[in-house]
Amino acid sequence: MKVLVLNCGSSSVKFQVIETSLEMIEANSDVTVARGLVEKIGLSDSRLSMDTPGRKPYQEIGEILEHRAAVERVLKVLAHPEYGVLKDVKEIEAVGHRVVHGGEKFASSVQITPEVEAMIEECVVLAPLHNPHNLRGIIAARSLLSDVPQFAVFDTAFHQSMPPKAFIYGLPYDLYTHHAIRRYGFHGTSHRYVSLRAAKLLGRKLEEMRIITCHLGNGCSMAAIDRGHSVDTTMGFTPLEGLLMGTRSGDMDAAILPWVMAMEELTLSQLNAMLNKHSGLYGISGVSSDMREIEKAVGSGNHRAQLAFDIFCYRIRKYIGGYAAAMNGIDAVVFTGGIGENSDLVREASTVGLDFLGLDLDPDVNRKAPRGQEMIVSKASSRSAIIIIPTNEERVIARDVVRVLGGVMPSFSVPSNEAPR
Amino acid sequence: MMGRSIATRVSQAGLTVVVLEISTDRAAVVKKILEDDLDHEIERYSLTPSEKKAILTRIIFTKDVERACMCDLLIETINDDFTAKKTILGQVDGILEQGTPIIVNTSTLSITELAQGLTHPERVLGMHFLYPVTTTRVVEIVKGQVTGDEAFETARHFARVLGKVPIEEFESPGFVTTRVMVPMINEAAHVVLEGVATAAQVDLAMKLGYDWRLGPLEWADRAGLHKVLNWLDDLQRETGDQKFRPCPILRKLVRAGYTGARVGKGFFAYDTELNRVDRLPDDTPGLG
Numbered sequence: 001m002k003v004l005v006l007n008c009g010s011s012s013v014k015f016q017v018i019e020t021s022l023e024m025i026e027a028n029s030d031v032t033v034a035r036g037l038v039e040k041i042g043l044s045d046s047r048l049s050m051d052t053p054g055r056k057p058y059q060e061i062g063e064i065l066e067h068r069a070a071v072e073r074v075l076k077v078l079a080h081p082e083y084g085v086l087k088d089v090k091e092i093e094a095v096g097h098r099v100v101h102g103g104e105k106f107a108s109s110v111q112i113t114p115e116v117e118a119m120i121e122e123c124v125v126l127a128p129l130h131n132p133h134n135l136r137g138i139i140a141a142r143s144l145l146s147d148v149p150q151f152a153v154f155d156t157a158f159h160q161s162m163p164p165k166a167f168i169y170g171l172p173y174d175l176y177t178h179h180a181i182r183r184y185g186f187h188g189t190s191h192r193y194v195s196l197r198a199a200k201l202l203g204r205k206l207e208e209m210r211i212i213t214c215h216l217g218n219g220c221s222m223a224a225i226d227r228g229h230s231v232d233t234t235m236g237f238t239p240l241e242g243l244l245m246g247t248r249s250g251d252m253d254a255a256i257l258p259w260v261m262a263m264e265e266l267t268l269s270q271l272n273a274m275l276n277k278h279s280g281l282y283g284i285s286g287v288s289s290d291m292r293e294i295e296k297a298v299g300s301g302n303h304r305a306q307l308a309f310d311i312f313c314y315r316i317r318k319y320i321g322g323y324a325a326a327m328n329g330i331d332a333v334v335f336t337g338g339i340g341e342n343s344d345l346v347r348e349a350s351t352v353g354l355d356f357l358g359l360d361l362d363p364d365v366n367r368k369a370p371r372g373q374e375m376i377v378s379k380a381s382s383r384s385a386i387i388i389i390p391t392n393e394e395r396v397i398a399r400d401v402v403r404v405l406g407g408v409m410p411s412f413s414v415p416s417n418e419a420p421r
Numbered sequence: 422m423m424g425r426s427i428a429t430r431v432s433q434a435g436l437t438v439v440v441l442e443i444s445t446d447r448a449a450v451v452k453k454i455l456e457d458d459l460d461h462e463i464e465r466y467s468l469t470p471s472e473k474k475a476i477l478t479r480i481i482f483t484k485d486v487e488r489a490c491m492c493d494l495l496i497e498t499i500n501d502d503f504t505a506k507k508t509i510l511g512q513v514d515g516i517l518e519q520g521t522p523i524i525v526n527t528s529t530l531s532i533t534e535l536a537q538g539l540t541h542p543e544r545v546l547g548m549h550f551l552y553p554v555t556t557t558r559v560v561e562i563v564k565g566q567v568t569g570d571e572a573f574e575t576a577r578h579f580a581r582v583l584g585k586v587p588i589e590e591f592e593s594p595g596f597v598t599t600r601v602m603v604p605m606i607n608e609a610a611h612v613v614l615e616g617v618a619t620a621a622q623v624d625l626a627m628k629l630g631y632d633w634r635l636g637p638l639e640w641a642d643r644a645g646l647h648k649v650l651n652w653l654d655d656l657q658r659e660t661g662d663q664k665f666r667p668c669p670i671l672r673k674l675v676r677a678g679y680t681g682a683r684v685g686k687g688f689f690a691y692d693t694e695l696n697r698v699d700r701l702p703d704d705t706p707g708l709g
Binding site: 011042043044247262263264265266267269270271273274277278 | 435437465466467468469556634706
């Protein structure tokens with residue numbers, strides 16, 4: 001079946017049309033029919049671009065004032081007689097939406113009903129920058145494709161299997177019971193997909209493996225996946241915690257914040273921007289938030305870029321060690337995301353010398369790993385594997401739609417893991 | 422100053438701004454100051470360099486009135502001077518499309534009087550932005566005697582687009598914020614005049630006592646003492662109420678050219694970065 005996948009941000013809509021089925025999932029042969037992006041929604045020069053395999057990229061510029069108009073344009077272009085990929089929008093049999101935050105309410109992907117929509121609305125308070133736009137996409141698609149079933153796939157759902165000892169903070173317990181402050185974790189669809197692919201690539205059963213997944217992109221997070229269940233992850237209540245990122249600080253002493261606020265007389269919004277937009281690789285190096293630029297600067301002897309690079313990789317190493325202890329060992333470390341898939345330097349610096357954990361990188365294979373391919377980069381003799389798996393969150397969303405329709409969508413909740421109320 | 426700050430905020434909200442200046446030279450000066458302001462915001466973590474770039478690409482400078490009048494909304498931001506405002510409103514009134522609202526940015530002037538004699542007085546309303554427009558969360562929107570509902574509704578929507586809470590008001594001298602704030606500054610100045618306490622002590626008492634970001638006298642220095650004096654004069658003239666009679670200290674400081682933070686001296690002393698340099702030991706930032 002053809003599934004339209006929508007990922008709605010504040011001023012953008014990413015879309016893909018994916019042909020998939022339970023059989024195609026099993027054979028890993030789903031087909032991306034088209035992918036595209038609407039940018040600068042709300043302005044008079046909004047841009048819609050679309051890539052279709054084997055065809056010239058399509059682009060149009062015009063006024064698109066809100067999400068409904070954006071989705072309407074997308075449907076028009078998809079069914080355009082000349083540039084389109086569908087004879088009729090009726091070929092779309094389902095719509096899958098990326099929803100950032102499902103709170104504790106969703107431990108699985110679900111079909112959207114009025115009740116589900118109300119529950120996503122309740123999660124807005126947890127993700128005020130993301131969920132409202134996701135909801136706008138849902139409302140737009142429902143009004144434009146009224147007979148087509150809609151599905152929600154949550155970034156947080158996969159991590160709902162974590163035990164309370166991993167998700168409760170050392171704060172007054174009231175903050176959990178009153179405000180639902182806990183670790184949620186993000187990038188769940190990606191961690192889930194690459195762990196599954198890693199097991200397949202190694203010809204082993206996911207249910208028998210302990211895997212550490214490293215999603216290193218614009219945002220970075222790692223997850224400890226014990227026999228298919230996420231048991232810990234680096235991002236927390238928000239996507240700020242854990243690893244160093246392009247412009248986000250990751251872990252730090254929280255007491256720094258009131259101190260800096262008082263000394264620099266910062267407002268809450270300035271503090272928030274400092275942590276999310278002025279920190280990380282960019283904040284430390286002063287060079288760039290982009291790892292490619294950091295690596296270039298390191299090459300030309302920039303000390304602060306070197307420091308940013310070292311901190312980035314050191315944190316990954318620390319978490320590999322921590323998660324190996326959490327799971328009593330590891331069978332594989334997976335790298336994914338823009339940096340994880342493309343930076344051999346990061347993969348090397350993050351894993352070199354970890355042979356005491358059974359991780360033995362093959363530097364040569366690692367350096368020559370071709371882009372965009374699944375690849376084992378550890379030595380054949382390595383007890384645990386180091387693997388590159390290109391992530392594909394849209395594909396997971398399309399697949400989950402098929403799984404929910406086919407009644408085979410697993411739930412990630414572990415009832416024995418509920419925290420006391 | 423206010424015009425730059427408004428232009429920045431509007432552009433930040435993703436809208437295109439056309440800034441009308443009297444000459445190309447003046448436009449270049451204003452553009453440079455605007456860029457410096459944005460650099461300062463970056464230092465304060467309020468903006469990133471790429472956000473600055475995006476903001477600048479959406480701000481267009483012109484000296485061509487007809488070009489400026491091709492917009493969907495016109496905001497007048499020249500100084501609180503009745504004649505000057507009246508002149509520019511008369512100029513644009515004939516060029517603007519009929520439905521385009523005219524927003525007058527003023528703290529004390531009468532919207533109704535400013536709208537008088539225009540061909541479409543119903544499209545004129547007041548919007549009182551508070552400085553710095555990029556961070557303050559509120560804007561007063563003010564209905565004059567003849568302001569139409571359509572223009573008022575547009576302004577309310579515009580305020581929300583800018584991420585501000587609109588406070589809807591009827592025309593009255595000083596509206597809400599200026600009318601409440603200015604007598605307090607005046608009273609603080611009287612307390613200093615009477616020798617009850619020093620300016621620094623008055624400010625510290627109010628700041629710590631009521632958990633304010635700034636004391637009233639430093640607030641006045643930052644707004645500009647000449648402006649505060651102007652507001653008091655306007656309020657006294659409009660209302661005839663003696664409580665708005667300016668404290669002699671204010672007049673003295675303004676006459677001496679000590680108009681506040683921007684010139685380095687008012688009630689207090691400031692460096693070129695506008696940081697106050699004469700804070701009391703108990704007034705230093707910290708966890709307390």
